[in-house]
Amino acid sequence: MSHDIFYIFIVSNVLSALALYLCAKRLLKFRRRQKRSFTFKSYPIQKCQLEDVHPCFAQDHLGPNPNSAVYFIGGEGVEASLSDRETWVVAALAKFSKRIFEFGTCSGKTSHIMGMNLPKEGRVYTLTIHPSQLEELSFENDDDRLHENIAKEEAKFDTFYYSDLSTSEKIEQIFSDSKQFDETKFKNSFDLILIDGAHTRSYVMSDSRKAFSMLKKGGVILWHDYKPEAPDVFSYLNELASELPLRHISGTDFVIFQKAS
Structure with missing residues (x-):
């Protein structure tokens, strides 16, 4: 016992x-x-309303300005899609842009929407790495590992939403690791730049540096996924806001910067 x-x-x-x-x-x-x-409990960057982003978003007692009307497709079933409000922002700004650059093509749905709303003579340049070249990506030791894996997963496309559509005539697809991309030929040439590529610190910093070089006077940069759940994007933009007049667009995960005219 x-x-x-x-x-x-x-x-x-x-x-x-x-x-x-x-x-x-x-x-x-x-x-x-x-x-x-959840290191950050609040959103340090000052918020702005849509009417502060562009005059087309001004409202009266009847609602939104008719100039904010856009060609639109919802995000249902689309991988890594912008929200409907964010899509409206991008599409409306595209109406008043002649040259747009996008870091991070993913499915190409946003590229297509910008292409639909561009002026007749407008053009979109969109960049992603080809799925066969993923080994060329160069992440740093302190990059967020979760978003490193997400970046690799979202780079699986080699044909895109716009590929068989008329907007393909307005869109130039660039296959490259964005860190290796030579931006010097595009210096001071874009009205609108969307940064929505790899959400790790080293890539957001590299993409931003190139975007500032490519942005023309009066042009706009939009960063997507300004939120604590994307910690490298969130912390980098909070730091950058101490140097530049960045604004967080209300109701979105966009941060906006406009270069002086």
């Missing part, structure tokens, strides 16, 4: 220790996730 009691005692202690270990492991994992995703 004493042997049975001793055996039960040993097994009970082993199981208790195992349970404590598993609980501690889960707690540490949870705390790491909390620290990574």
Whole structure:
């Protein structure tokens, strides 16, 4: 009997220790996730309303200005789609742009929408890495690993939403690692630049540096996914806002910068 009691005692202690270990492991994992995703409790960049972004968004007592009307497709079933409000913002700004550059093609739906709304002589340049070249991506040690994996997953397309549509005549597809992309030939040439590529710190910094070089006077840069859940984008833009007049567009995950005319 004493042997049975001793055996039960040993097994009970082993199981208790195992349970404590598993609980501690889960707690540490949870705390790491909390620290990574929710380090920032607020949105430091000052918010602005749509009417502050462009005159076409001005409203009267009847509602939105007719100049804000756009060709539009909702995001249902589209991978990594902008929200409907964000799509409206991009589409409306495209109406008043002649040359647009997009970091991060993904499915090409946003490229198509910008192409639909461009003036007749307008052109969209959109950049993504080809799925066969993923090994050329160069992430840094402190880049967010979750968004490194998301970037690789979203680079699976080599044909796009617009590929067989008339907007393809207005869209130039560039296959390249954005860090290796030579932006010098596009210096001071774009009215609108959308940064929505890899959401890791090293890529957001590189894409932004190139965007500032390519932006013409009076032009606009939009960064997507300004939110704590994209920590590298969020922290980089919060730091950049101490140097430049950035604004967070209300009701969206966009941050906007406009270059002086």
